[in-house]
Amino acid sequence: MTSLPAGFRAVYLVGRRRLEVREAPLPRPGAGEILLRIGAATTCGTDLKVWQRGGHPRMLTVPCPFGHEMAGVVAAVGDAVKTVGEGARVVVANSASCGECTACRAGHENLCRDLVYLNGAFGEYLLIPERFVLRSTYGIAPGLPLELATLAEPLACVLHGLEVCALDGREGVLVLGAGPVGLMFVAVLAARRRRVVLADLIPRRLEVGRALGAAETILLSGGEGDTERLRGGFAGTGPELVVEATGHPPAWEAAIGAVVPGGEVLLFGGCLPGTTASCDTHRLHYSELTIRGAYHHRPATFRQAVRSLEEGLDLGPIVDHQRPLDEVGDALAAMERREILKAVIRP
Numbered sequence: 001m002t003s004l005p006a007g008f009r010a011v012y013l014v015g016r017r018r019l020e021v022r023e024a025p026l027p028r029p030g031a032g033e034i035l036l037r038i039g040a041a042t043t044c045g046t047d048l049k050v051w052q053r054g055g056h057p058r059m060l061t062v063p064c065p066f067g068h069e070m071a072g073v074v075a076a077v078g079d080a081v082k083t084v085g086e087g088a089r090v091v092v093a094n095s096a097s098c099g100e101c102t103a104c105r106a107g108h109e110n111l112c113r114d115l116v117y118l119n120g121a122f123g124e125y126l127l128i129p130e131r132f133v134l135r136s137t138y139g140i141a142p143g144l145p146l147e148l149a150t151l152a153e154p155l156a157c158v159l160h161g162l163e164v165c166a167l168d169g170r171e172g173v174l175v176l177g178a179g180p181v182g183l184m185f186v187a188v189l190a191a192r193r194r195r196v197v198l199a200d201l202i203p204r205r206l207e208v209g210r211a212l213g214a215a216e217t218i219l220l221s222g223g224e225g226d227t228e229r230l231r232g233g234f235a236g237t238g239p240e241l242v243v244e245a246t247g248h249p250p251a252w253e254a255a256i257g258a259v260v261p262g263g264e265v266l267l268f269g270g271c272l273p274g275t276t277a278s279c280d281t282h283r284l285h286y287s288e289l290t291i292r293g294a295y296h297h298r299p300a301t302f303r304q305a306v307r308s309l310e311e312g313l314d315l316g317p318i319v320d321h322q323r324p325l326d327e328v329g330d331a332l333a334a335m336e337r338r339e340i341l342k343a344v345i346r347p
């Protein structure tokens, strides 16, 4: 075993908008576990929501190590670990399914009855539990930088979203929301030769979207006239697929309102619990709209995400900021002010 430090630092979420960098003795991996030396982690829209609310009903209760998009190098392995060795460069997914329940056996691991989450990406080291070693640790090619490998997690969610909707025969796609996830949809759909129109309220984000392959962009006002603006990108007819990537009920409604007859709406952005959105029942029925939700990722789409990044899918423009561990809060505040898209946190 290479020499390891006695202690390590990690960022904890301790309450609403409250983070603390804590020091602890470095754990030794037990049977089946590995110790990951984190090389890069990225902030995500989910982190921002969890930081603003001081917790998450499924993912964590405070105080808790924070951050969930990570890549690094295996620093030590416990007894009986056979799938990965010391020194391996890996990405670890932020959840691990059981592999045995009916959802898992049907290939819907994202809906596993016993999905366990892993937090602690914003730290120097993280102990990876056995289930994650076996089911959620992915080796990465030597040429893939760790700060891009961390994007496998959100990209795996995007690829899952595109697998649950019918992409065949749908050429014109509207992506609503140019946050990191909306922009990933743009990059993936453009690589699949779809004509992508991207809509958002922030001009700079639309610029990034054009760099990632959006054929056209629509600057929204957030008020009157936005529905017409959305249809305008498709010669007055409308998109065949709409991807909603904001997580706000009015945008859900706009997405359903914009799609053409026979088209599909992918509701990807998660809204606050208890919120509702309404839709025109007449249009839903007589125009035969398909409305889909999509949540999280599955091992198959995670593997696919790692492969796409290794093959050079360029998501670099989405990571537009860098901060050390002590400044995760500043990075989240900058995201909240919409000054940045996504930050790499380097321990």
Ligand SMILES: [Zn+2]
Pocket: 044, 045, 046, 068, 069, 153, 154
């Ligand atoms: Zn994420």
Ligand SMILES: [Zn+2]
Pocket: 097, 098, 099, 100, 101, 102, 103, 104, 105, 109, 111, 112, 113, 114, 115
């Ligand atoms: Zn399961």
